[in-house]
Amino acid sequence: MENRKNSFNGIKPIFYTIVFEIKKQRRKFYFFSFIAIIVAILLGYVLQLIPGYLLSDTQAEFFNNGLQFISFITLFSACLFFSGIICSEFDKKTGFIVFPKINKYKLILGKYFGNLILVVSIITLYYFILGILGFFYYGGPINIRLFYSYGIAILYVIALSSFVTFFSSFMRSVNLTIISTLILLLIGFNIADQIVTLVFKESFEPLYSLAYLGNLITGILEYPFPDPRYSEFSFSGMGPGGMGGDFSFGQWVTPSIEMGIALLIVFIVFYFLLAAYLFKRRQL
Amino acid sequence: MIKEEKVDKSEIVLKLENLTKRFGDLTAVNNINLEVHRGETIGLVGPNGAGKTTTIKMIAKILRPNSGRILIRSNHSELQDLNKISRTISQIGFLIDIPAFYNMTAYQLLRYFANLQNYPKNKINQRIDELLERFKLSEWKYKPVKTFSKGMTQKIGIIQALIHDPEIIILDEPQTGLDPLARVEIRKYIRELQSLGKTIFVASHMLYEISEVCDKIALINYGSIIGFDTVENLALTLKTSELNCVLLEPIKPSELEPLINLLTERLDPYLDKDLDPMVSKIPVKYYPEQQGLKIFYDGRNESKGDILKTLIKEFESDFTVISFTQPRTSQLERVYAEMVKDNDSKEKNILNKEV
Numbered sequence: 001m002e003n004r005k006n007s008f009n010g011i012k013p014i015f016y017t018i019v020f021e022i023k024k025q026r027r028k029f030y031f032f033s034f035i036a037i038i039v040a041i042l043l044g045y046v047l048q049l050i051p052g053y054l055l056s057d058t059q060a061e062f063f064n065n066g067l068q069f070i071s072f073i074t075l076f077s078a079c080l081f082f083s084g085i086i087c088s089e090f091d092k093k094t095g096f097i098v099f100p101k102i103n104k105y106k107l108i109l110g111k112y113f114g115n116l117i118l119v120v121s122i123i124t125l126y127y128f129i130l131g132i133l134g135f136f137y138y139g140g141p142i143n144i145r146l147f148y149s150y151g152i153a154i155l156y157v158i159a160l161s162s163f164v165t166f167f168s169s170f171m172r173s174v175n176l177t178i179i180s181t182l183i184l185l186l187i188g189f190n191i192a193d194q195i196v197t198l199v200f201k202e203s204f205e206p207l208y209s210l211a212y213l214g215n216l217i218t219g220i221l222e223y224p225f226p227d228p229r230y231s232e233f234s235f236s237g238m239g240p241g242g243m244g245g246d247f248s249f250g251q252w253v254t255p256s257i258e259m260g261i262a263l264l265i266v267f268i269v270f271y272f273l274l275a276a277y278l279f280k281r282r283q284l
Numbered sequence: 285m286i287k288e289e290k291v292d293k294s295e296i297v298l299k300l301e302n303l304t305k306r307f308g309d310l311t312a313v314n315n316i317n318l319e320v321h322r323g324e325t326i327g328l329v330g331p332n333g334a335g336k337t338t339t340i341k342m343i344a345k346i347l348r349p350n351s352g353r354i355l356i357r358s359n360h361s362e363l364q365d366l367n368k369i370s371r372t373i374s375q376i377g378f379l380i381d382i383p384a385f386y387n388m389t390a391y392q393l394l395r396y397f398a399n400l401q402n403y404p405k406n407k408i409n410q411r412i413d414e415l416l417e418r419f420k421l422s423e424w425k426y427k428p429v430k431t432f433s434k435g436m437t438q439k440i441g442i443i444q445a446l447i448h449d450p451e452i453i454i455l456d457e458p459q460t461g462l463d464p465l466a467r468v469e470i471r472k473y474i475r476e477l478q479s480l481g482k483t484i485f486v487a488s489h490m491l492y493e494i495s496e497v498c499d500k501i502a503l504i505n506y507g508s509i510i511g512f513d514t515v516e517n518l519a520l521t522l523k524t525s526e527l528n529c530v531l532l533e534p535i536k537p538s539e540l541e542p543l544i545n546l547l548t549e550r551l552d553p554y555l556d557k558d559l560d561p562m563v564s565k566i567p568v569k570y571y572p573e574q575q576g577l578k579i580f581y582d583g584r585n586e587s588k589g590d591i592l593k594t595l596i597k598e599f600e601s602d603f604t605v606i607s608f609t610q611p612r613t614s615q616l617e618r619v620y621a622e623m624v625k626d627n628d629s630k631e632k633n634i635l636n637k638e639v
Contacts (some may be wrong), residue, residue, distance in 0.1 A: 016399040024386055096380040097444060100344040101400040103371065284346050 013102045017110020022117060025081060029118045032077045036126040039069050044133035059138040063146050064221045066130045070123070070153060071214045075185050077122050078160035081115040083177035086168040086279050095284045104280050108165075112272065116161055123153050145221050153217045155264040159210060160185065162271035169278035185211060193252070201250050202230040207263055212252060216261075219254030226253045295322040297452060297483050298343070299363060302352035305338050305507075312338040314507035315352065320452075320485060325478055327498035328487040329620060335507035336487035337381060340456050344378045374401045377450035379458060383441030385429040390421065390440055393429060394447050401448035415443045418473065434461035442470065452483045459493050471497055495616040503623050510623045518619045525556075525583035527591060530576040530607035543602055544568055547577070550594055554587040556580045563618070576607075 022029075044066045048055055056062040086108065089095035098107065127150045131142050164181045171177040189211035196206050206212045219226060232250040255263070298320040305313040313335040320326050328336050341347040343354055345366065355363040358375055366373070385393055391412060398408045416422045419439040424432065429440055438461045445453060459467050474497045477484060488494050494501060495515055503511040503518070511518055535543060547568045548555070555567040559580050567580045581587050588610070595605050 012402075013400050016396060020388075020392070020396045023392060024388060093381065093384040094386055096344075096346065096378075097383055097385065097397075097441070098400075099346050100373070100376070100378045100380075101397055283348065284341070 011106075013106045014110040014113070017102065017107060018114040018117070021111050021114025025115060025118055028081060029122070032073070032080075032118075032122045033125055036073055036122050037129060039073065040066065040126050040129035040133070043069060044130050048137075055137060059134050059143045060145055060221050060223060062134055062137060063130060063143065063149065064218050066133070067149065067153075067218050067221070070126065070217055071156075071211075073126060074119075074123060074153065074157040074160060074214075075182070077119050078157055078164050079178050079181050079185070081119050082112075082161045082164035083168055083181060084174040085111050085115060085165050086275065086282075087171045087177055088168075088174050090282065090284055091173045093284070099284065105276055108276050108279050112161070112165060116158060119157050119161060120154055123157055124150075127153070143221075145223065148220045149217055152220055152260070152264075155261060155268070156210075156214050156217055159213070159264045159267040159271070162268045162275065163210060166271040166275040166278075169275040169282065197250055197252060201232075202228075202252075205230075205252055205255065207255060207259065210267065213255055213260055213264055213267075215254040216257065220257060225257070229253050229256065293321050293323045295357065296320065296355075296363065297322045297357045298485070299355040300339070300343075300352070301355065303339065303342060303349050303354065304351045305335075305342060305347060306350050312507050313342070313349075316504075316507070316509055318502060318509060318512065320483060322451075322483055323478075323481045324500060325474070325484040325486070325498045327494035327501045328485065328504055329489065329491065329494050329501055329616075330487075330504035331489060331624065334504045336489075336504055337456055338507075339504070340378070340380055340454055340485075340487055343376070343454060344380055345373075346380065374448060375451040377445035377448065377453045379441045379445040379455045381456060382460060383437060383444070385437070385440065387428055387430045389426050389428055390416065390432075391425045393440070394444060397444050398447045401450075403448040411447060411449070415446060419443060419469070435463055435466055438462055439466065446477075450482075452485065453477060454485045454487075456487045457489075458486060459488065459490050467493065491616050491620060501616065503620060505624050511619065515616050515619075518616070525581055525610065527579045527581060527588065528574075528576055528607070528609050528611055529579065529595065529605050530574065532604035532606050534572060534575050535570060535603060539602075540570060543599075544570060547599070550598055551579065551581075551591055554581045554584075554591050556582050 044062070047053055056065055084091075089098065102110075127146065131146060134146065135142060163185075164177070167181050168174075168177050171180065189209040193206040193209050193212055196204060230250060230252050232248050234248045254260070296319050298318075300316050300318040303313055303316040304311065316335075316339060318326075328339065330336050338347060342349050343366070348367075354366040356366050356369070356373060356376075357363050358373070388396075394412045394415075395408055398411065399405075403411065412425070413422070416425055419442070421436060421439055421443075424436065429437060432440065438458070442455065442458055445455065458470055462470065471493065474484060474486070478497070484497075486494060486498065498515075500512065500514055501518060502509050544566075548566070551568065559565075559567055564578070564580055569578045570576075571578060579591060581591060592605070592608050595608075
């Protein structure tokens with residue numbers, strides 16, 4: 001009984017930090033929730049009102065179209081919620097007040113889970129609206145693959161959050177963390193993927209890339225699941241003066257479900273543990 | 285009504301042993317040894333960059349020492365190495381550097397901090413109200429701290445250090461940004477905490493604030509403790525000490541010169557023979573604005589009594605002494621200046637030898 005009480009006392013600071021962090025970030029949460037609602041309604045409802053725009057044939061296709069922007073929402077929300085999670089304590093010197101009061105591991109866990117609850121809620125809100133609209137257009141039941149996609153999206157946003165947290169653990173300022181993680185996630189990984197695919201073609205799958213793993217969110221909605229997952233497009237070029245030639249362009253569409261989920265979990269754990277370790281070592 | 289508490293002042297609650305912190309080539313704290321007893325108020329005094337804040341940061345586990353250790357006694361147990369205690373030290377309240385807060389209201393912040401330090405849940409609101417009222421911030425309870433002035437933020441910084449009613453209170457430059465009235469309030473509050481038996485450790489370069497509230501002073505320069513004792517004992521190291529006598533009535537200008545000459549003659553056995561001209565050119569001086577005399581004597585305790593006797597008996601017809609004091613602050617200022625000067629020249633010599 002005493003042991004249980006002690007262990008509860010041990011995790012209480014994490015709980016207090018979660019609650020405090022949720023309150024602290026509430027404005028950001030309202031803003032992103034608003035954006036998520038607007039984007040979901042725009043893609044799922046307003047777009048269908050445009051004359052000549054055809055409603056997708058199946059509910060799964062409708063969800064697939066509606067989820068085109070999900071990676072942007074997850075990416076921006078992860079970057080803006082998590083970029084200051086560690087470095088702001090050093091940059092803004094709030095650590096002087098809070099570090100003597102709570103163990104750093106508990107602090108990072110509390111802040112991480114607090115922000116995660118908000119980011120996951122934003123994603124949930126987006127899927128919820130899309131689900132409601134899918135039901136509105138196609139009737140029930142909701143395609144089970146939307147729930148799979150939702151699960152993957154949650155894993156993906158947690159992986160992104162861990163990645164940004166890792167950056168926050170060694171970056172000097174919040175703004176620098178936002179900019180560098182956004183550049184890496186929006187452009188860096190995509191450029192690297194294209195170079196890797198251009199060089200290695202189908203012999204090397206860019207599983208290191210968070211952007212590539214994110215393809216599984218929409219990939220899982222396709223029925224049947226893309227097979228082969230690597231596709232190559234060939235063009236016969238006719239350049240000026242009869243010059244030109246055959247040109248082929250390859251692309252990895254999506255990771256396999258098992259590998260995607262496993263790697264997302266590995267990234268979540270790896271980046272978070274690394275971030276926590278660096279945070280513990282960093283001195284103010 | 286504050287209930288005074290008796291504490292065992294022989295018990296060491298905080299001990300710094302050969303504590304050293306280096307940042308690259310710079311030694312910020314150099315082999316510091318210090319013992320703080322329960323119920324004592326210790327002042328850590330030194331110029332900017334002397335190592336005060338670095339020392340406090342190591343006690344708060346914000347910085348790791350390169351060598352040496354910090355020992356702490358929690359709840360009358362044995363002294364424990366701070367490095368080996370994994371939990372946070374909830375019996376210490378810290379104010380480190382200029383406080384910076386998250387953009388939340390004073391209430392939300394203080395409630396969070398009290399919760400983190402395991403302060404009884406049912407008493408948190410009462411404690412917050414009590415402290416906000418004590419520091420005249422009750423009206424600002426639900427306002428975001430980012431909208432506070434510098435002085436108000438500093439007060440919240442002090443409140444957060446006290447919110448869980450810690451046994452040991454460590455304050456780094458608590459007077460920064462405060463107006464004179466607020467400084468008086470803080471001094472008053474520190475005295476109240478003293479009467480409650482709290483152990484207080486204050487770092488500052490404001491000598492007056494320190495000399496007014498501290499039992500002992502640790503002088504720090506170039507990361508080393510160059511003196512640690514009561515103000516009175518530290519003053520014994522001075523070649524010259526001063527006494528202030530306030531007179532009932534002013535001395536007439538026509539009588540001033542012969543009177544000062546007579547005073548110098550009569551008090552001669554007790555006066556400082558090698559008075560530093562930087563301090564004063566003459567050993568007995570009259571200050572018309574203060575309506576008082578300043579006497580530079582040889583610093584011996586017995587001389588003080590003899591000077592007072594001479595002034596009362598032999599100059600009864602010339603003036604009436606209504607106050608006879610030895611100013612702590614000016615003494616501390618001079619101890620500080622001399623010790624820092626000595627230390628500076630030693631450091632320079634070492635540097636020159638190294639070059």
